[in-house]
Amino acid sequence: MSYAPGTVLPGPHAKGLGATARSDAWWAAPLGFFLLLAGFVVYSTWAAFQGAHYWVPGTNYISPFYSPELWGTSPHAWFGAAPPFWPLAILQYSPALLILGIPAGFRLTCYYYRKVYYRAFWADPTACAVGEPRNDYWGENFLPLILWNAHRFVLYLAIIFTCILGYDALKSFIFTTKDGGHAIGIGIGTVILTLNTVLLMGYTLGCHSFRHLVGGRCDSFGAKGSTTHSLWSGVTWLNERHPFFAMISLCWVAASDVYVRVLSISGWHDHLILFRF
């Protein structure tokens, strides 16, 4: 902030949106996160409504946006084609719409994502020591944001989902051969889906609520080398890297969907190393 020398001010600090004496590019990080998250929301919403091209024939690849496929028309579906309760007259069915709420809710209530979107989308605050657009403030003390206290319950569901994606990753090592038999192999899709699970596990198991659950809630970890202390230390290691895993796993999930979609639409063959038994 620059003032003409001698200007008498009503106190040392200005108020209001963007008011700050910071001269660095404080707006760059929130802008970057805004673009990244908005881009992800737009792409994932589009992908979720497609209801097609989420799996690749001849492989066991399935897009992580569509797994678990409870009802659906692909060979990955658990039950029938469409859920009996789905209002088909109003909304075309897509398996992703049924399940995407869980991972979305997990990230929405994640302590790290909260920081990011409160800053980038809600300017509360945009950056440290930068003025805000609103005077009134409820924080997470009142509805609706007080609901984010339920993060741990979404975590329990997210752990189950991560296990299911791990199962998908294992399945992606199995391919159908031209003669209709099966073979074990590794394709680019296998690598992508396996890495996807690894990154999601890094993200999910570094969760603050998980850290609390495995030991943080205790005042004493018990004897040195106790299970509680080892678990808490391990989760703490991941927790310190939570922002990294949060963002990289988000990008990777989208990249996995893109890869499966491109293979499915184009009919290209994945580059495979097949081991026949």
Place this chain on the structure above:
Amino acid sequence: MSSPSPVPTTTRSEPRTFIIWRGDKDSGTYTPYTAEITAGMVVLDAIHQIQAVHAPDLAVRWNCKAGKCGSCAAEINGKPRLMCMTRMESLPPGPIHVAPMKAFPNIKDLVTDVKWNYAVNKRIKPFKPKQVEADGSLRMQQHDIDRVQEFRKCIECFLCQDTCHVLREHDKHAEFAGPRFFVRMASLEMHPQDAEDRREFLKKEAAIGYCNITKCCTEVCPEHIHITDNAIIPLKERVVDQYYDPLAAAIRFVFGSKK
């Protein structure tokens, strides 16, 4: 390699402009001063030079000049920092803006009135030992203490309080305790030998729910305490145990409460 400079760098000086708040909470001006900067100087040195040469009535609070007393907190180029720990060479070229902390009433120039913090501190229930042994000692495991040790590094500079938007922007001083005191409460709540329960205070009087974990306190802490990740979020999780988790409530009902 270029030949060594004939003038030792320590004696070479360079003029820099400082734009300093002169006034109190009701009115004042940002006044430019020039200081001669030599290698190794920190912002507090420059302020002292300005005091000695141009403005003997410039009010500034300091004590240790070693980043340990927490007195010299101010806002340098808009960022809450310790003046004695901000090296001149770490600042970008151009005039340097020096303001008092925003979250507390300005008394004069760079000095603010931080007594509100001491009042909050008094309301926190102190350490209550669980089991003093016959020989008078409190035994605990090193790895349990390691966790709370981090919180003991706090030098009470109140930079975290100053940058916290709940106080700085929304003036919730009457309802909210602020990050410094979540750090103190974390050091007590997670202590292996503390028998007190501060969760009700944390929720109702310290209003930890106002914190939206945007981490500015962590960004400015000169002691690099992981205020949000290691103190506030774990405390929020403990408050969830007590007030928002029906499953934990059921377990407490069946097996009894631990504290």
